[in-house]
Amino acid sequence: xxxxxxxxxxxxxxxxxxxxxxxxxxxxxxxxxxxxxxxxxxxxxxxxxxxxxxxxxxxxxxxxxxxxxxxxxxxxxxxxxxxxxxxxxxxxxxxxxxxxxxxxxxxxxxxxxxxxxxxxxxxxxxxxxxxxxxxxxxxxxxxxxxxxxxxxxxxxxxxxxxxxxxxxxxxxxxxxxxxxxxxxxxxx
Amino acid sequence: xxxxxxxxxxxxxxxxxxxxxxxxxxxxxxxxxxxxxxxxxxxxxxxxxxxxxxxxxxxxxxxxxxxxxxxxxxxxxxxxxxxxxxxxxxxxxxxxxxxxxxxxxxxxxxxxxxxxxxxxxxxxxxxxxxxxxxxxxxxxxxxxxxxxxxxxxxxxxxxxxxxxxxxxxxxxxxxxxxxxxxxxxxxx
DNA sequence: CAAAAACTATACCGAACGGTATACTTTTGG
DNA sequence: CCAAAAGTATACCGTTCGGTATAGTTTTTG
Numbered sequence: 001x002x003x004x005x006x007x008x009x010x011x012x013x014x015x016x017x018x019x020x021x022x023x024x025x026x027x028x029x030x031x032x033x034x035x036x037x038x039x040x041x042x043x044x045x046x047x048x049x050x051x052x053x054x055x056x057x058x059x060x061x062x063x064x065x066x067x068x069x070x071x072x073x074x075x076x077x078x079x080x081x082x083x084x085x086x087x088x089x090x091x092x093x094x095x096x097x098x099x100x101x102x103x104x105x106x107x108x109x110x111x112x113x114x115x116x117x118x119x120x121x122x123x124x125x126x127x128x129x130x131x132x133x134x135x136x137x138x139x140x141x142x143x144x145x146x147x148x149x150x151x152x153x154x155x156x157x158x159x160x161x162x163x164x165x166x167x168x169x170x171x172x173x174x175x176x177x178x179x180x181x182x183x184x185x186x187x188x
Numbered sequence: 189x190x191x192x193x194x195x196x197x198x199x200x201x202x203x204x205x206x207x208x209x210x211x212x213x214x215x216x217x218x219x220x221x222x223x224x225x226x227x228x229x230x231x232x233x234x235x236x237x238x239x240x241x242x243x244x245x246x247x248x249x250x251x252x253x254x255x256x257x258x259x260x261x262x263x264x265x266x267x268x269x270x271x272x273x274x275x276x277x278x279x280x281x282x283x284x285x286x287x288x289x290x291x292x293x294x295x296x297x298x299x300x301x302x303x304x305x306x307x308x309x310x311x312x313x314x315x316x317x318x319x320x321x322x323x324x325x326x327x328x329x330x331x332x333x334x335x336x337x338x339x340x341x342x343x344x345x346x347x348x349x350x351x352x353x354x355x356x357x358x359x360x361x362x363x364x365x366x367x368x369x370x371x372x373x374x375x376x
Numbered sequence: 377c378a379a380a381a382a383c384t385a386t387a388c389c390g391a392a393c394g395g396t397a398t399a400c401t402t403t404t405g406g
Numbered sequence: 407c408c409a410a411a412a413g414t415a416t417a418c419c420g421t422t423c424g425g426t427a428t429a430g431t432t433t434t435t436g
């Protein structure tokens with residue numbers, strides 16, 4: 001068993017359930033079945049552990065969003081593809097999504113928020129570019145790509161947040177409804 | 189100067205900027221110009237301090253949302269009134285709103301999330317009841333009050349979150365646009 | 377005016393914090 | 407086969423954590 005991967009896995013579980021600040025290095029080491037110097041050998045510091053964790057997942061996530069946010073001339077299809085990518089990633093990595101969501105809304109001076117900021121910005125930009133591309137076909141959207149990107153991601157995150165707290169299920173039915181509601185709102 | 193109120197004020201600033209877990213009791217005491225036993229005299233524990241802080245603000249906030257979420261037969265007006273109440277409270281209490289937002293998305297086993305849960309549920313319920321009342325006049329909405337409440341609050345929180353990070357301004361223009369977009373999405 | 381209640385500070389508790397110096401074992405490469 | 411590099415553990419560092427015992431000072435109240 002790979003120690004490094006195992007530490008990352010245990011850290012993700014703990015961070016996502018209790019929060020980065022509330023989890024001690026000692027605790028991560030114990031859950032991983034190793035000792036602190038081993039953890040420090042691989043990650044250098046507690047913050048280094050968090051960075052490694054974020055990078056290992058976010059690279060994959062951002063790549064998927066990048067692919068899904070390509071605009072091919074049909075906005076409804078693009079929105080649905082994008083929403084599906086978000087829902088699918090969240091369902092495949094619920095613990096990570098929970099942690100990422102908490103870090104995104106974490107206080108600005110916290111360690112977590114600082115590290116997360118740049119990673120989530122890249123993703124946000126992909127979506128904004130999709131709306132910018134679509135606005136060529138939908139004149140009345142012009143100049144509002146940023147707001148659309150933010151609110152669309154916001155709605156998706158709202159749904160995923162509810163799903164993580166078992167307040168709803170991420171069915172295909174919900175996805176289509178949410179996308180349709182958003183899309184009709186734009187056309188107004 | 190009232191010590192109790194002063195401690196609450198300083199705690200709010202620190203919690204909202206650095207996060208509940210990352211702030212020590214000692215730190216709050218120093219900023220407040222008092223010592224730890226004084227703080228413990230008033231609040232009993234660190235968690236007691238957080239509870240007192242939440243209750244002192246949330247009572248006011250929930251009352252305002254309760255008032256603003258009354259449905260008087262006109263959904264567009266209700267939505268706008270409600271959105272205005274959210275924006276106004278956030279603008280009047282930016283530090284508190286930042287903290288409350290962070291706590292809402294905090295990991296489920298963290299102290300903050302447990303304390304926040306019940307408070308935010310009351311508010312959520314007000315909004316859901318508004319949509320339920322409105323669905324009598326809008327048949328096609330029936331059965332989706334919960335989803336509408338969640339996504340509407342989600343959009344508002346998205347906007348407020350962006351405003352807190354200086355990514356946009358909460359102008360009346362934005363408010364009307366967001367409300368209109370949401371409302372047209374419903375009618376679809 | 378005295379006694380009880382409320383308030384505040386000094387000094388301290390054990391535990392946990394993030395992090396490391398040192399040494400020992402295992403693996404790797406010439 | 408040996409040496410260098412990588413990996414791991416024991417034991418410890420100083421600091422800060424949340425919380426408190428005790429005692430002194432105000433303020434309120436009978």
